[in-house]
Amino acid sequence: MSQQSLPNKPLRSVEYKIVLLGESSVGKSSILERLQNNTFNEDKSSTIGAAFISKKIPINENKDLINLQIWDTAGQERFHNLTPLYYRNANCAIIVFDLINLDSFKKAEYWIDQLNNYIEEQLIGIEIILVGNKCDLINEGEECSYINIINEFISNHKEIKRYLQTSAKENINISKLFQDIIDNIDDEMFHPIEEENSKNLIDLKFKKNSYNSTSCQC
Amino acid sequence: MTIGIDVRNELLMILDANDIVRLKNYPYNDQGLVNDEIRERAWPILLGINRFLDSYLNELYKQNVIDWMQLDPYTFHKDADQVQKDVDRSFNTLYNTSSCYHDKGKSVEDLKKRLFKLIMLVLKAIPQSNYYQGYHDVALMALLHFSDDCSSFKFLYMLTLKYLRDHMMSGIHPTIVQLNLIPDIIKQIDFQFYLTVQRVNPIYALSSIISLFTHEIENYQDVSIIWDSIFLNDDPQLPIYLYAALLIYYKEDIIMDLTEICDSSGEINFDFDVDIVHSVLSKFIKKNLSINSIDSKHEVYKIIQLSFNLRKSVPMSSLKSFKHIYKNSFLKCTSGSLTVFQSLADEYHRYEMKQLRKKKHGALIKRNKNNMISLLKISAGVGILGIILHVTFKQPTRFGIESNFAKAYINLYQSIREYI
Ligand SMILES: Nc1nc2c(ncn2[C@@H]2O[C@H](COP(=O)(O)OP(=O)(O)OP(=O)(O)O)[C@@H](O)[C@H]2O)c(=O)[nH]1
Numbered sequence: 179m180s181q182q183s184l185p186n187k188p189l190r191s192v193e194y195k196i197v198l199l200g201e202s203s204v205g206k207s208s209i210l211e212r213l214q215n216n217t218f219n220e221d222k223s224s225t226i227g228a229a230f231i232s233k234k235i236p237i238n239e240n241k242d243l244i245n246l247q248i249w250d251t252a253g254q255e256r257f258h259n260l261t262p263l264y265y266r267n268a269n270c271a272i273i274v275f276d277l278i279n280l281d282s283f284k285k286a287e288y289w290i291d292q293l294n295n296y297i298e299e300q301l302i303g304i305e306i307i308l309v310g311n312k313c314d315l316i317n318e319g320e321e322c323s324y325i326n327i328i329n330e331f332i333s334n335h336k337e338i339k340r341y342l343q344t345s346a347k348e349n350i351n352i353s354k355l356f357q358d359i360i361d362n363i364d365d366e367m368f369h370p371i372e373e374e375n376s377k378n379l380i381d382l383k384f385k386k387n388s389y390n391s392t393s394c395q396c
Numbered sequence: 397m398t399i400g401i402d403v404r405n406e407l408l409m410i411l412d413a414n415d416i417v418r419l420k421n422y423p424y425n426d427q428g429l430v431n432d433e434i435r436e437r438a439w440p441i442l443l444g445i446n447r448f449l450d451s452y453l454n455e456l457y458k459q460n461v462i463d464w465m466q467l468d469p470y471t472f473h474k475d476a477d478q479v480q481k482d483v484d485r486s487f488n489t490l491y492n493t494s495s496c497y498h499d500k501g502k503s504v505e506d507l508k509k510r511l512f513k514l515i516m517l518v519l520k521a522i523p524q525s526n527y528y529q530g531y532h533d534v535a536l537m538a539l540l541h542f543s544d545d546c547s548s549f550k551f552l553y554m555l556t557l558k559y560l561r562d563h564m565m566s567g568i569h570p571t572i573v574q575l576n577l578i579p580d581i582i583k584q585i586d587f588q589f590y591l592t593v594q595r596v597n598p599i600y601a602l603s604s605i606i607s608l609f610t611h612e613i614e615n616y617q618d619v620s621i622i623w624d625s626i627f628l629n630d631d632p633q634l635p636i637y638l639y640a641a642l643l644i645y646y647k648e649d650i651i652m653d654l655t656e657i658c659d660s661s662g663e664i665n666f667d668f669d670v671d672i673v674h675s676v677l678s679k680f681i682k683k684n685l686s687i688n689s690i691d692s693k694h695e696v697y698k699i700i701q702l703s704f705n706l707r708k709s710v711p712m713s714s715l716k717s718f719k720h721i722y723k724n725s726f727l728k729c730t731s732g733s734l735t736v737f738q739s740l741a742d743e744y745h746r747y748e749m750k751q752l753r754k755k756k757h758g759a760l761i762k763r764n765k766n767n768m769i770s771l772l773k774i775s776a777g778v779g780i781l782g783i784i785l786h787v788t789f790k791q792p793t794r795f796g797i798e799s800n801f802a803k804a805y806i807n808l809y810q811s812i813r814e815y816i
């Protein structure tokens with residue numbers, strides 16, 4: 179879509195997969211709504227199972243095209259067994275917690291453990307980004323009440339690439355969050371668009387074989 | 397429109413005469429039960445709430461309300477926290493499209509409190525029930541369809557026991573095995589389409605199935621008509637067929653979306669990226685039956701008809717995946733009693749135990765495997781040692797050290813025997 183509205187056709191593109199993890203109601207869907215429509219909706223309904231959005235972002239004066247494919251997962255614990263289905267192909271995991279809810283931070287720790295196990299087992303790389311959301315609820319000049327716990331955790335977990343405080347409500351740091359991701363996409367991941375069709379076919383075949391429709395772990 | 401009035405009058409007559417048999421056998425038509433006034437009277441009857449059950453539930457309600465007023469929500473039921481989070485986010489399209497004739501002029505804040513209480517009371521009334529995200533949308537329908545909270549309670553209680561119990565276990569497995577029926581049905585009807593659909597785990601249907609379509613179909617009227625079809629047929633299997641019918645009905649659109657995203661060359665290519673297939677399948681209902689769709693009522697009627705046909709031509713018991721459905725699942729045992737709920741909970745508990753044992757067993761095998769490897773290494777070492785000793789013993793004894801070697805060798809051998 180954005181492709182057509184711009185004068186030149188991009189020469190290279192990349193599919194970059196992101197998954198959002200974190201406790202229910204920390205604001206995962208709200209962050210994505212900010213990214214997608216730049217809106218905030220107090221009454222946004224909870225996510226059941228998972229939701230998917232994709233966004234095309236041209237960069238380098240439209241020479242390159244990034245296609246972000248993002249899975250938004252459900253926060254409730256009973257759906258956790260399903261989550262590997264969504265981080266299986268991810269390049270990047272954004273782990274979200276609520277800055278005024280310590281329990282939600284414990285859940286973030288849980289997700290980072292899960293991901294570490296998965297990364298170790300599969301010998302793959304998933305970039306891990308930690309996000310403390312709802313920073314608008316912290317009074318100006320004050321800090322999150324459990325900032326020490328967060329800092330200690332981060333210093334003990336070198337696999338966390340970045341940590342950001344955001345607010346989906348007040349639109350704080352949301353575009354920075356995704357800009358950083360985009361800026362850090364490995365140049366080698368891009369492939370020329372002319373070859374895309376033939377290349378896609380090969381990729382898809384490969385994926386088909388590596389995919390097992392009964393792989394749900396529940 | 398005269399048909400509508402006829403149907404309405406006829407249904408009212410049946411209800412006035414309290415003719416339960418005739419109501420249950422009322423042929424399904426494109427109006428469903430026509431309006432909310434009739435639904436409020438007919439739904440409880442169709443769910444099997446008779447006079448006896450009604451007075452029992454009235455008592456139960458009263459009792460639970462007393463507890464509710466005395467306890468704080470978190471003592472009242474363990475899932476209060478999650479319920480609150482979802483209730484706070486419940487009032488969107490479904491509510492906005494409702495005719496909601498009972499609740500004109502009432503504030504959303506007030507409705508939120510009542511919805512929270514309703515869910516909590518039903519959870520409390522069914523021991524061992526577990527709340528899940530999506531149930532709040534079902535409960536909202538119950539709240540909006542009845543003029544008083546006790547009636548909403550009675551309705552939601554029976555609905556939960558009869559149509560939702562598989563989803564209320566402590567884990568999600570009984571639900572997941574249900575979803576596998578959907579591709580199996582498609583397979584019997586449209587093999588080519590099945591090849592696309594079976595590429596992904598049928599989790600895309602999760603939200604529709606556990607919320608009885610309330611989380612996916614945005615229009616209150618459309619959901620009401622679908623519920624009419626389920627209750628009039630008294631058929632807990634119907635939601636699965638409805639979902640399969642939706643897939644088949646919107647197949648062209650689904651394939652089009654897939655090709656558009658996956659294949660810019662315009663060639664039809666069924667070899668789609670799995671994430672894309674999953675995402676298109678989890679979105680197609682919202683996309684096609686949105687609040688903006690023209691004449692969605694007509695489409696919903698056709699989908700319901702299709703689901704009836706599917707049910708007739710592909711009986712669930714003929715499907716491979718039906719074997720994995722729990723014995724006390726609402727798909728196999730239509731009675732909606734507390735006893736069956738408990739039996740299902742027991743059945744699920746046994747499954748969990750089995751999984752746990754499997755896991756432990758797996759870990760044990762893994763450990764044993766490692767032990768075996770070290771054992772092999774030791775035996776190899778011992779073997780080599782043996783050869784060395786053998787060779788040494790053949791030599792004339794020089795320092796008397798060899799006998800110590802021999803002792804050590806025997807000790808080692810014995811300790812390995814013990815270990816095995
Ligand atoms: N004050 C404040 N509220 C927020 C912010 N982001 C989200 N919320 C609110 O928090 C609630 C939960 O937001 P969601 O985006 O639905 O949360 P989620 O993580 O997707 O939750 P699940 O779908 O249940 O896993 C909503 O009522 C939002 O309005 C924020 O930055 N600041």
Ligand SMILES: [Mg+2]
Nearest residue numbers: 206207224225
């Ligand atoms: Mg969400």
